[in-house]
Structures are given as C-alpha cells and as structure tokens.
Amino acid sequence: GEQVEQRPPHLSVREGDSAIIICTYTDSATAYFSWYKQEAGAGLQLLMSVLSNVDRKEEQGLTVLLNKKDKRLSLNLTAAHPGDSAVYFCAVRATSSGQKLVFGQGTILKVYL
Amino acid sequence: GGIITQTPKFLIGQEGQKLTLKCQQNFNHDTMYWYRQDSGKGLRLIYYSITENDLQKGDLSEGYDASREKKSSFSLTVTSAQKNEMAVFLCASTDRGAETLYFGSGTRLTVL
Numbered sequence: 001g002e003q004v005e006q007r008p009p010h011l012s013v014r015e016g017d018s019a020i021i022i023c024t025y026t027d028s029a030t031a032y033f034s035w036y037k038q039e040a041g042a043g044l045q046l047l048m049s050v051l052s053n054v055d056r057k058e059e060q061g062l063t064v065l066l067n068k069k070d071k072r073l074s075l076n077l078t079a080a081h082p083g084d085s086a087v088y089f090c091a092v093r094a095t096s097s098g099q100k101l102v103f104g105q106g107t108i109l110k111v112y113l
Numbered sequence: 114g115g116i117i118t119q120t121p122k123f124l125i126g127q128e129g130q131k132l133t134l135k136c137q138q139n140f141n142h143d144t145m146y147w148y149r150q151d152s153g154k155g156l157r158l159i160y161y162s163i164t165e166n167d168l169q170k171g172d173l174s175e176g177y178d179a180s181r182e183k184k185s186s187f188s189l190t191v192t193s194a195q196k197n198e199m200a201v202f203l204c205a206s207t208d209r210g211a212e213t214l215y216f217g218s219g220t221r222l223t224v225l
Contacts, residue, residue, distance in 0.1 A: 009153060032212055043117070043203055043216025044156075089155060093212070100171070101214065103148075103156040 002027040002094045006104025013111055019077040021107045023090035026071065032093040033066055034101075035075045039086045047075070047088075080111045115140035117217035119204050124222045128196040134189045134220045136204030143209040145187040149173055150201040150219070159202075162187055163209075191222070198224040 003026040013019045021035075034049035048064050050057050057064045063076040073092070077084055090104040117138045126132045138145065144163050148156040158171030160179035168179055178190040187204060201221050205214040 004155075006155070034212070036214075041218060043205070043218045044214070045216070046213045049212060091156075091214075100158060100161070105153055105155040 002030065002092065002102045004090060004092055004102050004104045006090055006107060008107060009105065011107055011109045013080050013109070015081055015111055015113050016079050019080045019084070019109055019111070021075045021088055021090070021109070023073045023092070023104045024071055025073065025092050025102075027094040028068075028071065030071075030092050030094045033064070033073050034091045035062075035064060036089045036091060036103075037086045038089065038106075044089060077109075080109075082111050082113065085109055085111050115142075115215070117204055117206060117215055119202075119217035119220050121220060122218070124220055126191075126194045126222070126224050128194060128224060130191075130194045130224075132191040132194055132222070134191075134202050134204075134222075136187045136189070136217055137185055138187075138204075138206045138215070138217075139185065140206055140208070140215060141184070142206035142215070143184070144207050145181065146205040146207075146214070147171075147177075147179060147187065147189045148203045148205065150203055156203065159189065194222075194224040196224055198222065 006023045031052045035047040036044040038044045065074045088107045091101040120135045146161040147159040157173045159173045162181040165184045180188045201219045204217040
C-alpha cells in the first residue's frame, strides 16, 4: 500500500524566514494531496489541498508544490510568524485506497522571534 | 458550521481495562473515522464508517472495537488497555464524496 515519508520531524525558523516541509510517497496513482495543521491541544485543520493535475498552488503565504516524477510534495511557509508554530501533516490518497487518507509522520514547526 | 465533540478529553485507565471513547458530530456527515496519533508516527487509521451501522477496519484495528449506532456518533473501545500506553485518539468526519476531513480535538489516553 501507499507509504508516506515526511521530513524533517522538527523545524525551527526565525520569524520572517521560510519553512519547507517535504513528503515523499510511493504510489504513482496517488490523486489527492493535502496539508493539515495541528495547533496545541487541537485536532487537525486542512490548510491546502491539490489534485494530481496541479503542480503548484499558492494561498495566503503558503505554497504547495507537487513533483509527480519524483513523487514529492512540499509545503513552503514564506515569511513564517510565531502563529505558524504547530505540527504539520501531509496526507495523500491513492485511487487504489478508496476513502482512506495516508498521513505523514508530522513536522513540529517552531517559529521564534 | 459544525463541530466534532470528543469525550472525554483525558482518559486514564488501568492495564487490562476496557475503555470507551465517544465522538459526536453535527455536520450531518456520512463518514466518520478514528485515528490514533503517536509521537513521530503520524496518524494511523483504526476504524471508519461510511454510514450508520457500517464499520470498516483500518490499519490498526486489532485491540479495538467500534460502533456507529447513529449517523452523528461513532464510539471506539479499547478492548484491553496496554500498560504504559500513551496516545491521542482523534475522531474525524467527512461528507460523502468530499475530501476534507474535520477533526475533533482528541482524547488523550494514559494507561497506568
């Protein structure tokens, strides 16, 4: 089945710098890609999602890039601020997996002043 | 808008004990999920249900039971709690044909 690896597990950046999180996946039939944010003591909230026909999507300081050749998905937080400190997860769905999302291991992001 | 409510927020149990976690949603969503979150391992699917009285096993169903007696609620039972087990259990729901999952804030389990 689909395997997802997420890196790095921990990321610390200064306010105003960019933060990049990467996920690699194994199933070339993966059709749906998403990023979730989990703030302390809370559940996950969807940040952005793309389908397999999209290579790049930008929204409110976030950029998602999809490289289908390398099976790599990335999330770039440009100009991070302390409110971005949270745990971030990628989640992907292959057409073969029905209604099941496969999550990455998570990245703990800390943005310091 | 809607909300997913998980109870209890914190659950402390003894080894071997049977423990039940509850989840309620008022989105009127068809599909509900239970995930286990362990540090460094991401979220792993325990059970999901696509409609009332339906149950589907996820990747981590051994040691758990689930029940979906009505559309708005989905409960999870740890059949025999393991000593030193610590994890967060997250409930989520989604509408039929939709991709976005909506999550509750979790139940944190500690087994003494």
